[in-house]
Amino acid sequence: MSLKVLKFGGSSLADANQFKKVAEIIKSEPERRYIVASAPGKRKSGDTKVTDLLYKCYELAANEEDITEVFNEIKSRYTDIIRDLKIDLDLNDIFEKIQMSMLHNSGRDYIASRGEYINGLILAKYLGFNFIDAKKVIFFNEDGTFNSEKTNDVLSEYLSRHQYAVIPGFYGSMPNGTIKTFTRGGSDITGSIVARAARATVYENWTDVSGFLMADPRCISNPKVIDTITYKELRELSYMGATVLHEDAIFPVRYSKIPINIKNTNKPSDRGTFIVPETDEISDTVITGIAGKTGFSTINIEKDMMNAELGFGRRVLQVIEENNLSFEHFPSGIDTMSVIVPTKELHNKRADITAGICKAVDPENIFVEENLALIAIVGRGMIKAKGTAARIFTALANSGVNIRMIDQGSSELNIIVGVDSNDYITALKAIYNEFVK
Numbered sequence: 001m002s003l004k005v006l007k008f009g010g011s012s013l014a015d016a017n018q019f020k021k022v023a024e025i026i027k028s029e030p031e032r033r034y035i036v037a038s039a040p041g042k043r044k045s046g047d048t049k050v051t052d053l054l055y056k057c058y059e060l061a062a063n064e065e066d067i068t069e070v071f072n073e074i075k076s077r078y079t080d081i082i083r084d085l086k087i088d089l090d091l092n093d094i095f096e097k098i099q100m101s102m103l104h105n106s107g108r109d110y111i112a113s114r115g116e117y118i119n120g121l122i123l124a125k126y127l128g129f130n131f132i133d134a135k136k137v138i139f140f141n142e143d144g145t146f147n148s149e150k151t152n153d154v155l156s157e158y159l160s161r162h163q164y165a166v167i168p169g170f171y172g173s174m175p176n177g178t179i180k181t182f183t184r185g186g187s188d189i190t191g192s193i194v195a196r197a198a199r200a201t202v203y204e205n206w207t208d209v210s211g212f213l214m215a216d217p218r219c220i221s222n223p224k225v226i227d228t229i230t231y232k233e234l235r236e237l238s239y240m241g242a243t244v245l246h247e248d249a250i251f252p253v254r255y256s257k258i259p260i261n262i263k264n265t266n267k268p269s270d271r272g273t274f275i276v277p278e279t280d281e282i283s284d285t286v287i288t289g290i291a292g293k294t295g296f297s298t299i300n301i302e303k304d305m306m307n308a309e310l311g312f313g314r315r316v317l318q319v320i321e322e323n324n325l326s327f328e329h330f331p332s333g334i335d336t337m338s339v340i341v342p343t344k345e346l347h348n349k350r351a352d353i354t355a356g357i358c359k360a361v362d363p364e365n366i367f368v369e370e371n372l373a374l375i376a377i378v379g380r381g382m383i384k385a386k387g388t389a390a391r392i393f394t395a396l397a398n399s400g401v402n403i404r405m406i407d408q409g410s411s412e413l414n415i416i417v418g419v420d421s422n423d424y425i426t427a428l429k430a431i432y433n434e435f436v437k
């Protein structure tokens with residue numbers, strides 16, 4: 001039998017009007033049984049998310065400043081919703097407890113988590129569903145990592161006792177019972193955890209866009225929505241900066257091969273994007289999406305007969321590791337090798353790293369180049385389509401963009417090109433237009 005887990009993001013639960021849309025979506029299908037709620041997000045641009053207000057209160061209290069104004073703003077976000085939905089729910093005791101804990105400098109995570117906790121209570125009341133406090137079913141280990149197996153056992157058992165329930169997103173509990181949150185946007189992870197425990201047929205992630213876009217709309221106007229994307233492709237695109245879903249949200253559902261459907265609360269009949277374990281369906285654009293980031297530097301190392309020197313690459317990378325820096329790519333030639341790292345992180349380690357590499361491998365030349373942007377062109381269709389790389393390079397050449405680095409993953413799922421940061425937008429547009437327009 002079909003069973004759906006739905007997660008609604010902050011913009012979907014920002015005010016009573018959005019709550020009404022959400023309830024209509026849930027009630028339209030009886031298999032929509034488990035709902036994960038975020039805290040109220042922005043109602044319009046310039047507005048502040050409740051989670052941010054909670055963090056602000058925490059900071060004010062920690063600095064012994066007055067929290068009254070910000071706390072009242074938080075309270076009125078919820079009391080407005082309750083009033084407009086005409087539900088009978090008294091939150092006074094809860095507000096008092098939270099205010100007290102702020103004044104007593106209780107944990108930052110506890111305070112931040114109250115945004116989803118209260119929104120979950122309101123949604124459960126409005127829908128007539130049970131409320132399951134995430135602290136009873138989502139667990140972290142002593143070292144702060146997520147305890148997936150204990151969570152899955154306890155949560156499955158809880159869900160089996162409730163046919164319909166609301167679970168607040170974003171937090172769980174530590175072994176000593178204190179509250180811990182995931183990183184920002186973490187309700188996506190809760191949704192995925194609940195989908196796994198419920199053995200859902202699909203995890204619907206409801207937000208304010210009709211799916212995952214093929215490119216960043218700040219760089220490409222009106223990019224197409226991706227119909228279907230595999231978990232692996234999504235990882236590649238998210239890693240390179242594309243956001244809609246928290247990047248850790250894939251892991252729990254990946255385990256049980258549950259598809260994720262990104263849907264738009266404001267346009268519920270749009271199909272949205274399906275994120276699936278695997279698919280034979282190949283998009284006619286060949287590529288699935290493009291993403292990129294600026295702000296990289298290349299450490300270039302040159303030495304004659306480098307290729308014959310055993311352990312050369314290992315010694316270079318060891319210096320990078322000892323300086324606590326993670327590298328992005330590692331392209332090499334016959335007598336040259338480059339290590340690509342984020343410029344911001346290299347900044348104050350540059351002298352140590354250069355000296356370390358000189359000592360480790362005694363190069364003839366070593367120099368750092370900045371202003372590199374990386375663009376990942378991702379698509380499962382590339383394995384079968386001949387000439388994809390040629391099309392990318394021709395499009396870039398025709399737009400006057402010089403390619404500074406090329407890297408094709410062994411999975412043939414992506415081609416990464418490095419270009420000068422000044423050419424970043426031109427390069428994105430050239431590639432998008434070549435494949436999509």
Ligand code: ASP
Pocket residue numbers: 009010038039049051052115116169170183184185186187188
């Ligand atoms: N409310 C939290 C945040 O703003 C978690 C979430 O919405 O997923 O990051």
